[in-house]
Amino acid sequence: MTAENPSPESPAVAAIRSRWPDAVRDVAVNAGQFRVTIPREKLIEILTALRDDPVLKFDFLVDLTAIDLSPAVPRFRMVYVLRSMTRREELVLKCEVPEDDCRVPSAHELYRCVNAMERECYDMFGIHFTGHPDLRRILMPEMFTDFPLRKDFPMVGKMSDQEWAEWIVARAQRTEGDPA
Amino acid sequence: MAEGRLTALHVGEEREEGGALLTTLDSVINWARKNSLWPMPMGLSCCAIEFMAAAASRFDISRFGAEVARFSPKQADVMIVAGTMTYKMGEAVRRLYDQMAEPKWVIAMGACASSAGMFRTYSVMQGIDHIVPVDYYIPGCPPRPEMLLNALIELQKRVGEDRSFRRTNAGLMLGTKT
Numbered sequence: 223m224t225a226e227n228p229s230p231e232s233p234a235v236a237a238i239r240s241r242w243p244d245a246v247r248d249v250a251v252n253a254g255q256f257r258v259t260i261p262r263e264k265l266i267e268i269l270t271a272l273r274d275d276p277v278l279k280f281d282f283l284v285d286l287t288a289i290d291l292s293p294a295v296p297r298f299r300m301v302y303v304l305r306s307m308t309r310r311e312e313l314v315l316k317c318e319v320p321e322d323d324c325r326v327p328s329a330h331e332l333y334r335c336v337n338a339m340e341r342e343c344y345d346m347f348g349i350h351f352t353g354h355p356d357l358r359r360i361l362m363p364e365m366f367t368d369f370p371l372r373k374d375f376p377m378v379g380k381m382s383d384q385e386w387a388e389w390i391v392a393r394a395q396r397t398e399g400d401p402a
Numbered sequence: 403m404a405e406g407r408l409t410a411l412h413v414g415e416e417r418e419e420g421g422a423l424l425t426t427l428d429s430v431i432n433w434a435r436k437n438s439l440w441p442m443p444m445g446l447s448c449c450a451i452e453f454m455a456a457a458a459s460r461f462d463i464s465r466f467g468a469e470v471a472r473f474s475p476k477q478a479d480v481m482i483v484a485g486t487m488t489y490k491m492g493e494a495v496r497r498l499y500d501q502m503a504e505p506k507w508v509i510a511m512g513a514c515a516s517s518a519g520m521f522r523t524y525s526v527m528q529g530i531d532h533i534v535p536v537d538y539y540i541p542g543c544p545p546r547p548e549m550l551l552n553a554l555i556e557l558q559k560r561v562g563e564d565r566s567f568r569r570t571n572a573g574l575m576l577g578t579k580t
Binding site: 361362363368370375376377378379380383384386387389390391393394395 | 489490492493494496497500522523524525527528529532533
């Protein structure tokens, strides 16, 4: 797919449309890259199909992240950037996630690289990935309770440096074998 | 030790009688300490690159006896915190500082280590002096290698004037906040 030869529909989008006629809620194209909005319930099904299709071969998950769209409803949007290494085409899948049911099926069985990405997404946005084998915080410490990239989180944080210093000193003094 | 060299080293109260050197223990110990300040580089971000430049041949930190960068805290004298210290990294910084043998000194290299620089965020501690006593702050983002050398020279002066056996937990007086 090149900008000089814009196609009205990528083969991947056409494939999704043909198999799940109701799943394609929105298609946008930017610089030859197609962005498809699909329902959360169909996410794993469609990811599996795109990965295993012998023609499409989206064998590489470039990135996985979320966006906090508040005050919009539904609040969150998941973004999956897929790439076919053989066909050199990228495809972006998006799905909406409501705040009161903040969970997305994990894709770790399809792409093993998402393990860390989903942990980061959970750490920063508080989105739960159901089926993830080890959904812990990855960047922030375990004791942290907030989700820093949510828009209602104050950028300077909620703990003072004094509180952090006490936590750091206590952590630094524990010996091996102590609980974390 | 050659006679002429002793004078240049400013070992206090020295005089030579029959091949013996009389001085104070403080002078000799401090002279040794200040000319062998082995740094432990805590290279947390881009300031570490400037530290590497200071250690390399152009700036040559070995001119001041501090070229022996030790990555074991047990062998290091001065911790050079070069870079942005996140809260999570603070645990490692504090633990390594605790493991350094006395006497020990800390140089906060650059704006981030001194005051978090531009990072007023949820993840970055606003200056390492919240968890370790700092002896010398170096401004700059990043500071030039010469500024690190200057800090080292100033630290050497201070070490030379210190009471070698009476260093308290409060650290050296200059810039010590905690």
